Every structure is written in C-alpha cells, then in structure tokens.
Amino acid sequence: MAFIELKDVTYTYPLMKEPALKNxxxxxxxxxxxxIIGENAGGKTTLCNLLRGLIPHFYKGKLRGETIVNGEDIKxxxxxxxxxxxGYVFQNPFTQISGVKKSVFEEIAIGLENLGVPKQEIIDKVxxxxxxxxxxxxxQNDPNALSGGQRQRVAFASVIAMDMDAFVIDEPTSQxxxxxxxxIFEIIHMLKEQGKTVILVEHKIDLLAQYADxxxxxxxxxxxxxxxxxxxxxxxxxxxxxAMLPHTVLLNHELNQKNxxxxxxxxxxxxxxxxxxxxxxx
Amino acid sequence: xxxxxxxxxxxxxxxxxxxxxDLNPLNRLNIFLVLGLSVFFVSKYQYGFFMVVLLFxxxxxxxxxxxxxxxxxxxxxxxxxxxxxxxxxxxxxxxxIFQLWGIHVSIESIQSGLSLISKVLxxxxxxxxxxxxxxxxxxxxxxxxxxxPHTVSFVILSSFQTISDLGQSANVIMDSQKARGIExxxxxxxxxxxxxxxxxxxxxxxxxxxxxxxxxMDARAFSAPVQNSFLIELPKVTVKEKAFVILIDVLxxxxxxxxxxxxxx
Numbered sequence: 001m002a003f004i005e006l007k008d009v010t011y012t013y014p015l016m017k018e019p020a021l022k023n024x025x026x027x028x029x030x031x032x033x034x035x036i037i038g039e040n041a042g043g044k045t046t047l048c049n050l051l052r053g054l055i056p057h058f059y060k061g062k063l064r065g066e067t068i069v070n071g072e073d074i075k076x077x078x079x080x081x082x083x084x085x086x087g088y089v090f091q092n093p094f095t096q097i098s099g100v101k102k103s104v105f106e107e108i109a110i111g112l113e114n115l116g117v118p119k120q121e122i123i124d125k126v127x128x129x130x131x132x133x134x135x136x137x138x139x140q141n142d143p144n145a146l147s148g149g150q151r152q153r154v155a156f157a158s159v160i161a162m163d164m165d166a167f168v169i170d171e172p173t174s175q176x177x178x179x180x181x182x183x184i185f186e187i188i189h190m191l192k193e194q195g196k197t198v199i200l201v202e203h204k205i206d207l208l209a210q211y212a213d214x215x216x217x218x219x220x221x222x223x224x225x226x227x228x229x230x231x232x233x234x235x236x237x238x239x240x241x242x243a244m245l246p247h248t249v250l251l252n253h254e255l256n257q258k259n260x261x262x263x264x265x266x267x268x269x270x271x272x273x274x275x276x277x278x279x280x281x282x
Numbered sequence: 283x284x285x286x287x288x289x290x291x292x293x294x295x296x297x298x299x300x301x302x303x304d305l306n307p308l309n310r311l312n313i314f315l316v317l318g319l320s321v322f323f324v325s326k327y328q329y330g331f332f333m334v335v336l337l338f339x340x341x342x343x344x345x346x347x348x349x350x351x352x353x354x355x356x357x358x359x360x361x362x363x364x365x366x367x368x369x370x371x372x373x374x375x376x377x378x379i380f381q382l383w384g385i386h387v388s389i390e391s392i393q394s395g396l397s398l399i400s401k402v403l404x405x406x407x408x409x410x411x412x413x414x415x416x417x418x419x420x421x422x423x424x425x426x427x428x429x430x431p432h433t434v435s436f437v438i439l440s441s442f443q444t445i446s447d448l449g450q451s452a453n454v455i456m457d458s459q460k461a462r463g464i465e466x467x468x469x470x471x472x473x474x475x476x477x478x479x480x481x482x483x484x485x486x487x488x489x490x491x492x493x494x495x496x497x498x499m500d501a502r503a504f505s506a507p508v509q510n511s512f513l514i515e516l517p518k519v520t521v522k523e524k525a526f527v528i529l530i531d532v533l534x535x536x537x538x539x540x541x542x543x544x545x546x547x
Contacts, residue, residue, distance in 0.1 A: 058497060080505040088501040095494035098502070099443045100419070100436075105289065109513045111502035116511050123289045123513075130285070139285050159501060 002068070003166060003197050004028040004051055009065035011046065011055055020046040022221040024065070028199060030165075033192040035208035035229065036201045038218030039242035044201045045091060047218065048170045051199060052088045053079050084115060087159040087167040091201075093175060096155035097143045104135065104154050107143040111162040125161050133157040134183055148175040156184065166197035173204060185211055209233055209246045209267040217243045234265035248272035295517040296420065302344035306519045307421040308428070309527045311412060316534040318408030321401050323541040327393070330400020337407040346414045353414070357406045362399045369395035418442050420516055432510055440495065448488055455480045 004027070011021040021043050028034055028051070036044050049055045056063045057079040067074035069082065090096050101107045105126055112122045130136045135153050138146065143154060152175050159167065169188065173181040185207045192198050192211070202208050208215065208229070215232040217225040219241045225232045232238075233245055236253050248266045255262065262279060266272035298304050305313070317337070321330045341350035373395065375388025422435035456466050459476060466476040 052501075054497060054500070058500070078507075079500075080507050083500050083503045084506045084508075090498065090501070092494070095491065096498045096501070098440075098499065099447060099495065100439045102419070103288075105285075105292075106513060112511075113513055114503040114506050114508075114510050116506075116508040118511060119292065119513060122511070123292060127285065127289055136285055140283070140288050162503060 001030045002027050003030045003070065005066070005068040006050075007066040007068070009050065009063070009067055011050060011064070012062045013046075013059065014061045016061070018221075019062075020221050021050065024223055026216065026223060026226055028197065030197050031192070031195045032213045033188070033198045033211060034200065035212035035215045036199065036218060037203065037205060037208065037215065037243055042218040042242070043221040044218050045170055046221075048088070048168045048199070048201060050074070052086050052168045053077060053082045054088075084162075085165050087162055087164040089156050089159045089167070089169040089172050091170040091174065093148055093152035093155050096158075097146075097151055099144060101143060103139065104141050104143050104146070105130075105139045107154060108158045108161050111158055115162060125163075129157045129161040132187060133160070134180075149177070149180065152176060153180070153184075156187075160187065160191070164196070166199070167191060168199045170201045171203070172200075173202065181207065203244060205233075205244045206246050206248075206269065209248075210269075217241070219243070230265070230267050233267040292513050295515045297517060300343075300345055302340060303346075303415055304517070305523060306516060307416050307424045309519065309523055310416065311421075312527055313530055314408045314412045316530050318405040320534060320537060321404040323537050325397075327397040327400040330397070330404045333404040334400070334407055337404070337411050341411055341414065344411075344415045346411075349414045350411055353410050354407060357410065358403060361406065362403050365402060366395040366399045369398050419514060423512060423514060423516055426512075427516075433505075436499070436504070444488065444492070447491070448484065451487055452477075452480065452484055455484060 006024045006026045009021055009024040010019050012019040024047070036047065038044055046055070049059060050063075050067060051069075053069065053074055055061070056075060063075070069077055070085070098107060098110055101110065108126045108129060109122050112125060117125070126139075130139050133153050133156060135150070135157055138150055138154065143151070146154060152172060156169075156172050159169075167188075172188075173184050176184065181204060185204075188198055188200060189211045192213075200208070200212070212229045214227060215225070215229045216223050217232060217238055224241055225235060225238055225243075233249055236245065236249065239245055246267050248269060248271070251272065252262055252265050260279075262272075262275040264275075266275050302310070317333060321333050324330075338347065338350070341347045370387055370391045371385045373388075373391035375386065375390030375392075375394075377389040378386060379389065379392075380387040418439050422430075422439045425435045425438070426432060456476065459480065460466050464476060465472055467473070
C-alpha cells in the first residue's frame, strides 16, 4: 500500500536557479525500509524535507509535480497533523536539542508531552527508549553539554520514543563509532519489524545493504536508480556516478575480472561468505 | 541517584524546599512587581534604599544571594553610580556644595540623584531577583496553567535560552579567534577590537539557529493538534499563599490610591 507517492517532482529552493530535486518519481510503501544513498549535495536531505512536509510548508521555493502523503497532496496536508505521523531525525545533531530542558530525560520527553501522553507513560517510554538506544547513563545529564555523538543518540531516541507510523532519518550515525552505528541500525531494523515505514539516508552502505528492502541512489537531484536493494546495489556502473557500493559487490567485480564468477552479485557479507564457501568446496 | 529514582521524582510536584522558591512563579512575580513598583509611589528615597536592602534579604532567604550579587553589583556600579554622578552634577539646586566648570553639585541635586537611583536600583533588583529565583520552565508552566498558549510559553522559554546560547557561541568564536593568534584579552580597546568583528557572524548564526530550532521542535510534534501533557508539575497554590498575595496587592492598591489622593488634594 502506497504511503508516499512522488510524481515527477521538481523542487527549487528560494533564490536558487538550479532545482535541488529534478523529475523525481517514486512510491514508498507502508512498512518497508528504504535506504537513500548518493554523493554529497545530491538532493538526499532535500528529498527528506519533502517527504516530511517541510517542503513546501517551511521551505517555500518552487515545487512542481505531485507529492501524495497518505492519499493527500502535500500542499494541502495539515503539517501539524503530519508531525504526529512522520518522525524526522535531522542530519545535524547540534540543532536537534531543544536547549530548554535541564536533563536528557526531559529532552526525550518533549515529543511525548506534545503528543499529550500521560505522565506515567512518558516515564516508562523514556526509560525504555534510553535502554534501547544505550543512553541510560546520560539520562540525568544536561543535554546542552553533550558531545556530538551523544546528542545524535539523544535526538534519535527523542524521535523514536514518539512511536510514529513512519520515520525519515537523515544520517543518524555520522558522529557514531562502529558499535554505536550497528546499534542504531538494529533499532531501525526493529522499527521495520514493528511495521513502521523507515526512510533512511546513510553512507554506511554495507549496513544498508543488510537491512534495507529498497534502495534509491541520488545524483545531482535525480534518482538514478531505485528498486529492491539487491538489484540496485548489483549495478557496478553506479560507482561512476559517485555512489558507494558494498565491499562485497566490489570484491565480486574484482573476481569477475579474473574470470571467477559467483551465482549472483552478493550485496551482504553473509551472502558473500556463503557463496565463496560454496564455490571453494565445489 | 539511579535513573528510576530520578524518573519517579517527576511524579511528585516540583518543590525546592525553600519558602521563596516554592512560591508559585506568578505569585512570586506579583509580589516582586509590587515591591519594585511601590518605590515609584513613595516619595522618600530612604524607602527605595530600604527596598534594596530588603531584596538582599529575600535573595539570602531564597539561597540565591551569591548569584544575585554576581549580577546586581554590575547594575549598582554601571547604572547606580553613573546615574547618581550625572544627576548630582547637573541637576539644578539652590544650596550649592561644589561648582567647577559646568558641574553644579547641590544638596537638591544629590537628593534628586539619590531619589532616582533608589528607584532604578529597586526595580532592577526586583527583575534580577526574579530571574535568579525562578526556573523559566516553572514560569512557563504556570503561564500555561492560566491559559497562555503553549507556543507563547515556548517562545518565552526559548528566548531566555537563546541569550545564554549567544553567550556560549560568543565564547566559542572568541576561543577560535585566540587560536588564530588574535588578542582578545587586555584593555577595553583591545576587547572591543576583538568583539566588534564577530558580532555579525554571531547574530547571523543566532538567526539561522532559530530557523533550525523551529524545525527541530516541529519534529517533536510541537504543534500537534492535541492537548499537551506535562512531565513537570508545580504544587497547587495554598490558601495561605493566595491570601498573602491578595494582602500585598490590596496594600499596593491602597498605596497607589493614597498617592493619587495626595496629588489631587
């Protein structure tokens, strides 16, 4: 079932000549996990802003084409209502902290207070989410005195705690170490398992390959490839357009050049190991 | 304190265990405003200085004397002393004490200066004391309880936060200037030379920060079309507190009426 439909969408920011998004058409279905990759300034964050309704409600500019969210045109949709349906984690962790709360606990609770959640339920949810995101040790700290990585986790926890139908998440692991990154991906995967729609912009392609149902590759404001993850990431030609591909795909490419062929292009480590083992034993 | 204990303290109304700080913020504002405004209706400057002393006592009672003094001494020095000197030197008077070039210090000009600074110091003291004894979150909660919209209360809360954010950003910029070898310490001229060029970027950053913050709050469903709940609550106002505030207000109204009557008669 379609959750968000983009039909030939082109968007230009105010005072800019070149559009940031060009002729975008794609359908995001409910309950699926979408990964978005692409070079810097390729339009990924602009696409997130559009999906979350900040374009055209907050960022004006010129928007052409149709963006349908839950069956309603984005231009007519009630942005206040949309804020209760689609959670949005931004790229920059330093601007996501409200700055008005004295503890991380209260910071995470803001969204729940805005949704009118009863106090006891807020407390339970904050404690649970803190455990899940592994920030229990930060709960009593001042959110304005956190490091970039800690802020990123708190911002992520604050939005996830709101338990919405869909999440648009823009590079949530840019300031995290590999262990923290893996933890965030596990939570995102868990959200998908709960039936949430997840749209994630990331550069950690190996992890995306492991979890995402579908992938979109953006280049200069256009979607140059989109579809099932295996299909998209198997296309080695995407590298010419600046897209990062999983190491396993690159390995497969190297093997092909030495006339060694696997059953199919492996996009995840597990698949690659399995195929290599099979090949070596035969 | 473990997290569960920390979380459970939100179940109880927030109390500070202090007679001044546990007053409802709006009642505290009411009392302080009455104290600050009363000096404008009492002609004797001695009353103004009594009020200044009273504010020190209240600050001590609230356990905030040190914080109060750290801000208030600057006001005393900058406004109090400066205004007094100007008023004493240039106000007209009959009983001259000292005269040099255009400066005329008289008994009347000194009294006029004392009268002015007693009012300025009292009223500014009230403002500083309120800021020092009030958590802005408590204040905005109290405002929302009397029907002030959530958006307005957030604007108040966030404005005060922006002031402290600006200070922090200024320090960060000055530290980076220092790292580039630019002198930021020293006499007033050196400081001004270092500060003035960073004012532009500081203000632009603050403006763009407001935009980003409003988007961030939208992501937290700030404008969700539902009645918001509160994690932190304040204790219910007691009858004793209500009675005290009414008494203070009645006395103030009596003072104002009395003063107007004296003017008219």
